[in-house]
Amino acid sequence: MPSTSAVIAIAPEAPTLKAHALLLGRRLDLRSLTHVEPLAMNPLVVRVSGGGRAVLMRYGAAVLFDVAPGAEASFLQLLAPCVREPLATPETETLEIVIDSTRGDLMERDRLVLCDSDAARLQVVADVLGKSVLLADQEAQVARAFDRIDPLAEELHRHGRGARRARHLIRHIGETLLIQHRLVGRAEVGDKPEVIWERPDLERLFLGLEAEFEVRERQVALERKLTLINDTAATLLDLLQTKRSARVEWYITILILIEIVLTLYQLFVRGPGG
Template structure:
């Protein structure tokens, strides 16, 4: 038996407190930052993360669409990008142990804890894809200014534009730092060797750790560029102030000469 899992980046964040208060289903497990739901009557599973990701397991198109419409009021800063990650969990009693493959994980039996680990890693992967796209945009923007600096020997950017760019960079970095916990192992793997191994294998399959390190490296490049831009802008502002002072002194000398 195969079960389809789909993770979607809906927004930058969810109002989890409000959602859990108004979603009339008891949470199976979770915390202030996530909520995992089990619907045994439909054999469905749902995982919601406060960094704006929702993960469906065994949902058809109609049920998924209905829930996404319900979720809209709780989405903070919706993301209008096609950011999804699909995976499968296959139940096969003939397998003596869990096997993680590129497009699916094969397990001897499926239970809520196993589904939760698979859905967690699928959700982490799509969240990393979102941050990768944001950092790509930042790097592209910084390259644009660097090319202008190389060709013209000056930075063609206003102080207001630079401050807006700095704000965007800091916003992305703070968002990533706030969600660093996505790399943490869930509590349920600590005392369960099989779940712990499954979690590690899924992290390796989705390249979770290498992708996060690459993300951090690229953000550091953007920050280094910001430092350069700021220094160039400060030099430009200093030169402008010096000319203003020179002009004022010259004007004062001219006035003094005429007054005598």
């Protein structure tokens, strides 16, 4: 009986790459980054020396794709002069990406499947990861702001009086406005990336990633907390100003009474010609 052999075709393993997002500072001055060649714009995509690509956000985030640790360190050092108000400890986020041309773009458990790694897809992924690390940083700032505002509200509850320094309250209000400016003005959290308008086929990828990282939910929660902090500080500031206004009115009233007493003294005690 002749022998037969069965040939089993084993599908090659799909290539994978790692996305590493970092919030480096409060802003990236990309105009001074003249020594790299852009692969795409809005947001800026550049090639990293040593392999891989990077997507750079003006609000201070950089997302590196398939960049080795040594090449990443060299690239971040190259990028350092462009970072404004650098963070002592950057916020980070990582995501494993599988490139499989036979499948669509979708989240699969804790990793992302992409049909290819073209610049537009990487821009969409970087948009969500960049917003995620920015939200993480702002969430930490809001938590610290709550820790500072809580004793002031407790004092108002227990003793019926607020803070004694308007400067601290104005600083709280300014901090909330600055956080809102970073989220809405610079990062445009809640808006779709510009590449979606040119590539509407990537909208599903964006919405899936946005839901996975809970970008909108975290933004809404932050806005509620910022509103509460702002309202608390504004209320305490209003009480402080009202108290000061009442004090000034009492001073004016006392001065008027003193003036009346002095006038009566001159009229009735010392006499008209005294």
